[in-house]
Amino acid sequence: MPELLIRSGANDHEVVRDLLAPGAGSVLLPRARPLIDRLVLDAHVAAARPELAESARDAGVPVLVDPLTIYLQGELREADRWSRLPFGEARKLDAAELANPFYVQKLVAEVVEFEVGQGATAIVPPYPYVTSPDDPHLDIAIAMLRATSRHMARNGIALPLVPVLCAQLQRMGPEKSWREGLDRFAAVALDLGPEALAVCLSPAGSPRTDSYNKVLRLFAATRRLKQSGVRVFAWRQGFYGPGLVAAGIDGYETGIGTKEQANLASAIGSRKPGKKGGGSGPGxxxxxxxxxxxxxxxxxxxxxxxxxxxxxxxxxxxxxxxxxxxxxxxxxxxxxxxxxxxxxxxxxxxxxxxxxxxxxxxxxxxxxxxxxxxxxxxxxxxxxxxxxxxxxxxxxxxxxxxxxxxxxxx
Ligand SMILES: [Zn+2]
Structure with missing residues (x-):
């Protein structure tokens, strides 16, 4: 059954509570199922609004806490809420720092502990944004996966894993890069026996500019991951999500009237010092x-x-x-x-x-x-x-x- 994963904003609590209320879905849907199959929370939103995860838990709906560690790759405002999380940083970390095994171990421990503390029902390992198969961040992504699995085993954390592959569509999406890119990541992720794999290919989801070749690349690359047999969710794909599900993907994630497209470079850039941030309300x-x-x-x-x-x-x-x-x-x-x-x-x-x-x-x-x-x-x-x-x-x-x-x- 395909899943609708909803990323709730900090001000969406009442909406989420209404939508998760018993029977909220049964009047609309042909067979009883919740309107939201999984609730996704930005780490800093989960921290600021614990009632969101509580509502999901009361309704028996799984919760994923997105650690959003891609923000480590950009400079953030001092007051940025993400930078104040236990594993947050306002300064930009270069690849050498992120690759340091001691750093990876510390990051993983802090992220896992944080997610468990926020009521996550599955663990999303920390993940970087990978621009191409020869970007050192691909090795970092793999190291973070392995370290998360080790940390959980050592500490007896028996929650399922939902790794996120977050990558640039243009250079990681083409068929000629699959072997060195998507396949390498997927092989390691599959070894860990994940509950599902989330794939965020960016930028994508602009009805104004997306070309045929770009959309084909997005669909083909996402389906490539699905060939491994694991459940695959399209991350940040409010626009192409239903199409991807029609093409065989197991679900998609989107914000509520907002955050319907993937644009990670701009998401990182928007938190830079001097930028106003905040963004617009729901459309x-x-x-x-x-x-x-x-x-x-x-x-x-x-x-x-x-x-x-x-x-x-x-x-x-x-x-x-x-x-x-x-x-x-x-x-x-x-x-x-x-x-x-x-x-x-x-x-x-x-x-x-x-x-x-x-x-x-x-x-x-x-x-x-x-x-x-x-x-x-x-x-x-x-x-x-x-x-x-x-x-x-x-x-x-x-x-x-x-x-x-x-x-x-x-
Ligand atoms: Zn309506």
Whole structure:
């Protein structure tokens, strides 16, 4: 069963509690399952809001605490909340420091202890951001995996492991780099008997700029990891997540109306001294676009007579007052809708149907975006909805469908 992993923000507690309440999913989903399959918490959010993990524990929903040790690779503001964690640092650590075995051991001990203390139900080992197969951070990633497993065995910590591979899509994604990159990481990770593998390939998830080749690379590389037979989650893939699930991946992780795309270089850069940080609040999730748009775009489209019926939530149990509910209860709506979408994909018995469904929806999104952009322009809203990513996604679905046909014919 594919999983929806939701990364909760610091201010999402009431929303998460509502969504995890007993029966919250049963009215919407064909068979009883929680709306959130796993709760993911940034380490500093888990520390600041222990009630989030408590709500999940009360509901019997697994919790992952993301240590976000990629931030060690950038300089952060002194006041940055992540830098104040037991294993946090405001200064930038170079590869030689990160590779030091004594440092790795200390980091692993602090991260594991922290996650256990925050109520994590599985351990995410510390992980760096790897740019290419010959980046020394790949060896560091592997060393961190092994050290985590050793530390847990030595200290009798019997929780499952969910390693995260966090890598640059452009140089780690192409087929010619798999053997020296993804495969090397996966071989070590598999030796540890993980519960699942999370893969974060970045940057990806921009409907405005993503090309066909880029989306194909993302899907092919993610499926490569899946070939090992382990459960694979697409990390930070709110935009391509449903497509990846249709293509055989076991689940995806996303924020609530925010953090729907992977862009790690920018995530690290945004915490630099001198940057304001904070980011914008949650956008409004529009199902036909499979992503959230800014408040201004959402309100304009939901307020437009001929656009409204095309983009509004058509489930009265989710948004009983139509567009007003979608706008006011945007975070509830985002999670419920994503959960329902995943159940729809799951209910289609054949991979072919699943791929075809995503292909059809992506093509429809292109047409709808063109109409929406005319409405936005007329309303003098400077933003536009990108179409390139949808075209790319539809093309990739076509490619997989054609390869399946070929395989059948052969
Ligand atoms: Zn809704």
């Amino acid at each position: 409004i999730y529009l199902e036909p676009f499979g992503r959230s748009v800014t408040s201004r775009v959402g309100e304009t489209l939901l307020g437009h007579r001929s656009m409204r019926p095309k983009v509004m939530c058509d489930d009265e149990r989710c948004c009983p007052n139509g567009a007003a509910s979608t706008i006011d209860q945007r975070r509830h709506h985002a999670v419920r809708t994503r959960s329902r979408q995943l159940a729809t994909i799951e209910n289609q018995p054949h991979t072919r149907w699943r791929l075809h469904q995503v292909e059809k929806e992506s093509r429809a999104a292109v047409d709808l975006a063109v109409q929406a952009n005319a409405v936005l322009k007329e309303a003098k809203v400077p933003e536009q909805i990108g179409t390139r990513g949808y075209e790319a996604l539809a093309g990739v679905m076509d490619f997989f469908l054609a390869s399946m046909e070929e395989a059948r014919a052969a």
